[in-house]
Structure formats: C-alpha cells, structure tokens
Amino acid sequence: MSATIVVDRASKWFGDTVAMGDVSFEVGAGVTGLLGHNGAGKSTLLKLLAGFSRPDEGTVRVLGHDPGSDVEVYRRLGVVPDGDGLWPHMTARAAIAACARMRGVPDPADATRRVLERVDMTGPADRRLGGFSKGMKQRIKVAQALVHGPEVLLLDEPLNGLDPAQRRDMIDLVGELGASGHTVLVSSHQLGEVERMAPNVLVMVNGRLVAEGTTGGIRDLLAERPRTLRVEVDAPPEVARALIGEGLAQSVRLEDGALVAETGDLRELSRRLPAIARDAGTTLRGVEPVGEDLESVYAYLTARARGAGR
Amino acid sequence: MTPVAIALRALLGARRTWVLGVLSVIAGGIALLIRVRADEFRWLDRYAEVTESLTIPTVVAFVALVLGASVVGDEREDWTILYLAATPVPRVRLAGAWVLAAWVMALVLLVPATAGAAWLGLGGGMGARGLVWLVAAVGLASLAYSALGVLLALLVRRAIILGLLYIVLWEATIATFADSADKLSLGAYGRRLLAQGVPGAQEFRVPTVGAATAVIVLVAVGAVGVWAGGRRLGRMELP
Secondary structure, three states: OOOOEEEEEEEEEEOOEEEEEEEEEEEOOEEEEEEOOOOOOHHHHHHHHHOOOOOOEEEEEEOOEOOOOOHHHHHOEEEEOOOOOOOOOOEHHHHHHHHHHHOOOOOHHHHHHHHHHHOOOOHHHHOEHHHOOHHHHHHHHHHHHHOOOOOEEEEOOOOOOOOHHHHHHHHHHHHHHHHOOOEEEEEEOOHHHHHHHOOEEEEEEOOEEEEEEEHHHHHHHHHHOOEEEEEEEOOHHHHHHHHHHOOOOOEEEEEOOEEEEEEOOHHHHHHHHHHHHHHOOOOEEEEEEEOOOHHHHHHHHHHHHHHHOO | OHHHHHHHHHHHOOHHHHHHHHHHHHHHHHHHHHHHHOOOOOHHHHHHHHHHHHHHHHHHHHHHHHHHHHHHHHHHHOOOHHHHHOOOOOHHHHHHHHHHHHHHHHHHHHHHHHHHHHHHHHOOOOHHHHHHHHHHHHHHHHHHHHHHHHHHHHHOOOHHHHHHHHHHHHHHHHHHHOHHHHHHOHHHHHHHHHOOOOOOHHHOOOOOOOHHHHHHHHHHHHHHHHHHHHHHHHHOOOO
16 A cells, blocks of 8 residues: 555644644555544644644655645645635635635636535535535535545545435545545544444544554454443342353442443343343343443553553 | 635625725714814814824724734634635735735725825815825835734734734824834834825824835835745644
8 A cells, every 4th residue: 555644653732732642654545534532633633634733743744745834735635624614705616616726726617516516516506605504514615625636635524514315425425535546534533434434444542543454443343342231130149140150241340239240242241141130030120331432432442552552 | 816806705795894994984074074173274284183193093004904814814713714725825825815805905995085085184185196195105004004914813813902902002102193113103104105295294203214215114014914924824723
C-alpha cells in the first residue's frame, strides 16, 4: 500500500491540555474510519491533516505535502469540516461553483452540476443555503469537497444530521469513493457506522491512537474483552457458586441484591444462565450488560494499548 | 475575483452594513444642521470643525474598520473561512480580497455621504478640486482603516470592540486634538489630504508632511495590512 497520508509522532496541545499525543500512522487508498468518542482527538487530527492547524511536535503529510504550509495540496485534497457553516446568502450551486473556481477546476459549472447530481441535491441547488436543513447542508459540504475531484478526502462526521435514507446514500457514496481509488479518512463516534463505511479503522482515545487495523479485527478485539453482566435472581449465592464452579465467570460480586459477574465468554454464560437458575431452584428476574457504552469500550482499548502496546 | 465576490455578497447581506450606511449619512445631517443653524459668517468654520473631528476620525474610521473586521469576523464566526482556507488561493490574496471587499463597500457608503455632506455644509462652494481631494481623503483613509479592521479580526476575536476603543481613545480624541500625536494617526493623514483642497480644511491639525507623503502612508498601511493579514492567516489556528 502506498501511503497518501503519513502522520509521524504528531502531538497537539491547547495550553496544558494534550489534544493529541504522539500519534503515528499511515493510510493509503480506500476508506479508513477514524473512531473515537467526543473529545478523543478525531477533529484535532483531521484539522492537522486539513492544514487548519499545525502539530506542536511531529509531522503530518498529505500526498507528500505539509498541508499547514503548502496550499497547493488543496488541488488534490477535499475537506468536509465538522461545523454547519456555509455561506447563507449564496445558493448551493453558487457556493459549490465558487469552491470549484478557487480550486482551479477548468469548467466549474459542469463540475458543480455533476457533483450536485452525485449527492442528490440538484432540486434545491438554486435555493439559498441559509434555508437548508442540517442534512441538506451536510450533502452540500460533501459536494464542495468532491467538486475538484480530489485524491484524498477528509470527512469529519459526515453522517451527522442525515436521516436513515440519506445515511445509507452517504455510506454508499463513501464506499464508492474508496473503491474508485480515493483515500478517504472518515470520522465517527459510532463503531457501527464506521464498520459500514470503512474496511480499516483507527481508534482514538483521549488524544492517543489506541488501536488500528481492520474493522472486523477491532470488532473481534472488542468481542474478546471481559464483559460484565448484572443478574437479578432470588438466590444469588447458589447462582454465584454455579457460575464460578462451571468456569463461566471469572469473578462474581453481590451489588444491591444482584449478582455482578465478569465473564470472558458472554455467549456461553448467556446460554447456560437460565438452566443454572432453574437448577438452583430460583427465578431469573433480569439480566443486563454493564459497561457496554463506548466509553467502556474505549477504556478497555486504552488499558490494552498501555499494557501490551498496539 | 471569487473571494472578493463572496465577501461583498456577505457584506451586502449583513444588517450591520446597512446600519453603517445610516451612520454615514448622519454626517450629512449634521452638515445640513450647521448650514441651517450656524451664524452666516461662521458656517464655514463650523463645517470644517465637524469634518476635522467627526467625518474622518470617527465616521470614516468607524465604518471602514467595522466593515474590515466584519468581513473576516463573520467568516470565522460561521466557519465558512474553512472553505476559503481549503483552496490553493495564496493567503495574501485572500486577505487582499477581504480588504478590497471592505474597501469597496466603505467607498459605496462613505463617498456619496461625505460628498453630500460637503455640498450641504459648504452650500455648493466646494468646487471640483475640493471634491477630488475629499474623495481621495475618504477613499485612502477607508483603505487604511479597512486593512486595519481585517488585520485586527485575524489577530483577535473581539476585533470590533478593540477597533472601537482604538477609534474612541486614539483617532477621535488624542490624535485629533494633540498636535504631537498627528503623525501616528491614520485620520490625520486623511485630514492632510482634505486640507489640500477642501475649503475651511486648511486650518486642520495635520502632520507636517506633503500630500504625496500622506497618500503614500495611507496606501502603505493598506498594503502592510494585506501582507500581515495574509501571513497571519497562513499561521493561525482555524476553527
């Protein structure tokens, strides 16, 4: 894989806060997801790659250019920023054509027409952007990033504000771009979204890159992690003994009258639990996972990265 | 031309621009008031006083500086600056486009208003020579103030407030009334051009420089504003 985006030991601070610390990776053609919770450093990284900000340490290269100092890179780079801002007094067509002209497109009107068709915004193209919904603005932002036919695309949360049908269309569009040889780096805080768009993923937590690989690999990694279940039964001690005795739980504790069990094999424990409760002569009143939110998932990846390296 | 057109359209669509337009004609209203109310032997002096202390250092400074600061401030505020930044257009050209747009809008608002005020204030006695120097003074002072507004907006978040403080505390007060400060005032160089041909302006406090020097200083401030704005834009953190 020939790398089009190269980040080498890049760090960024805002005062005493480390927004991004010692991040290194290389990305080539195809779609790569950038996954992380809000404040993980995804937007900071994308801003560095877009040249809107500069690393305090390390280097960032896009197509061999330093985007922070070489404006020529924008002839081959398209950026969809996070904010909603678009010139409210301009029509969608005029705004996209203006971007095309500024990026040196030979026939801005034709390029604008084609890209509006691509994002399915031909109908409202001659309306002012000030009256557009968030979803419509999102598609216009993508259109302006595509209008000059860039080789590299940076998309910051492109699915924000889109309805389910628009999300599907956008995911298809991102997939097509990747399949046609573009380098696409797309950020999201939802693994499910990233999984549908990108075969490869970078995971950021608290400004650090904690995992990278195929989306399936990250999913497997998450599946392997110890899981915690809260089990509500009438006879907690008997059920706890059975769970430990059968090796289904690594630890069990009593919390507010319920059992909290940590297991390395969630599927097997879930399968056996009703039978264990029946054998213990008790009623299974409730089972719910604990710590399944993204924060917990990222915390696990962080701890794993600290313990064993990526 | 595209960044200029975008900036001009943004200025035209902003309510703030029209408020500044109203402010511009206030100078005309004051001139008319002087013409009507002042003693018939002193109206020329009164008009000159208003022009010296109000037109250039306050109205022109305020309108041009706020337009310059707004054209950048609004792009920063609503993040549209990112779409300009994500282009291969050299940063100095972007800064130049903002200054040009603010300057053109300032000329549209200020030249008719100040020329009208002069016509009313002087009772049509200004003549073509006076009009040329009036337009030169307002035009070049506007250029310098617009560039200053653009630069301020690229340097700080609250550029309009800082610009207002600069006008109120320096241009309209100390630099207008203290002889020793006039070489450090953009308005004073504008008044120097007015003194070249506008009746009654010969008594203004102006720097002891020729008209050509005043032109060079005002144009140089505009050029330095564009250059420094471009450099700042190339190095600043965008939203």
